[in-house]
Amino acid sequence: MKCPHNAHIALVDGERFVVMRNTGQIFEPKLEKVAEPKLEATNFSAGVKHQDPVSQRKGETDLNELAHATAAAEWLNQQAIAGEFSDLVVIADPKTLGEMRRHYHKELESRLAGELAKTLTNEPTEQIEKAIVAA
Template sequence: MWKREARSRRHHRASSDVDEHQGQIGRLSHSRGQRKKDDAMAKISIPHDAFVFVGDGRKALFLRNDGDEKFPHLKTERVIVGENPPTRAQGADEPGRTFSSSSPGRSSYEQTDWHELEEKNFARDVAGALVKIVRERKVKALIVVAPPKTLAELRNAFHADVKGRIVAEIDKDFTKLPVYEIEKHLTH
């Protein structure tokens, strides 16, 4: 009987050592992950007359650096606000139904997400406006700031002229921030 107790004590001690070790690994990897996240939002150099595009699926800000690289001063050049009510306000009817020839049951089509479609259209329209600005103003450097989903839509919609001018992309949503806060986030 004493052998069983000794064995269970050893097993308990060994498993607690493993748990403690795994806890340390978890803390270390968390701190490393935090460091990577902090490095990703490092200071960005914004050249004089560079444009900063800040947008999401509903609002787009076109900002220009009126200062220099060392002391940037972003000024609003243009603002586009799209009207995008929720899907329930845009949809007109229930999704359609279909009959299957192989079974007696019916099934329905998936509900169209009108809100998401409008965000995609807005990204395409904004990309068109950005091409016009890049060509007319002869923009040499462009920084694009948008949430990840919108950034993907913009990448698909950007013309080659715009893609060639992009010096940085940031997957954050700064559209609700005032311009001085955007400037602070980009440069610090």
């Protein structure tokens, strides 16, 4: 995947949200941590579509995780609208990424350089860089 120089990378899972920036080149990313915003999960209606009986029995639905994904998307929307970044790569586990996509603002969508449906929030920076190159 192409990761433009100075692009921001959002690493998100159901509990953690980390923002990094690419200080390297487009095909040789070098990531540095920019922030780890503390989010207030307030939109618990986010997981309503996941409330089918099968998911509930299997324990596959966690409204707190889905609300966290929504809060991360809302934070990114605010940053995009404010012009805080020009390019963004979102890396999140598949369920989180799916929930985030439902809340993307058009301004955020216009700045998306790519998405990667993978859980990498707790991986070392080198592993994240390799995953971006391989995508």
